[in-house]
Amino acid sequence: MADEDKKSRDRNEPSDEERPGLIIGPSSDASDVQVVAGRHAGRGPAADRRADVRIEQDVRRWLDGHGTLDARGIRVEVSDGEVVLDGVVADQPSRRVAETIAESVSGVRRVTSRLDVSGRPGGAR
Numbered sequence: 001m002a003d004e005d006k007k008s009r010d011r012n013e014p015s016d017e018e019r020p021g022l023i024i025g026p027s028s029d030a031s032d033v034q035v036v037a038g039r040h041a042g043r044g045p046a047a048d049r050r051a052d053v054r055i056e057q058d059v060r061r062w063l064d065g066h067g068t069l070d071a072r073g074i075r076v077e078v079s080d081g082e083v084v085l086d087g088v089v090a091d092q093p094s095r096r097v098a099e100t101i102a103e104s105v106s107g108v109r110r111v112t113s114r115l116d117v118s119g120r121p122g123g124a125r
Helices: 002-012 052-065 092-104
Strands: 022-025 034-037 074-079 082-089 110-117
Touching (some): 052 074, 052 092, 082 092
Parallel strands (some): 082 110
Antiparallel strands (some): 022 034, 074 082
């Protein structure tokens, strides 16, 4: 009986495509970054446009919250939904993680990366 309940729950679990939200990984130590969004991610109300200040806050918060990205050397500017990342990161995977995070924030229309790679932890030159 317990096995039947478990199978029933498994069938009722949403697939990866149905899960809401965003998954960014694996880490800045990996050679690639994957972004998987749920099927409704990024679909806000018609003609809805986020304020630049909100977009900037989210980009900064997401950069700061990533477990393996040292974002201390990254500056973020937003104008008309276009994000500019400027500064220094430790390596190429860190640069790609930062770009992917910025691209994933709701309301972002385009990302321009001016990030330099220093080859040092924390992006120090």
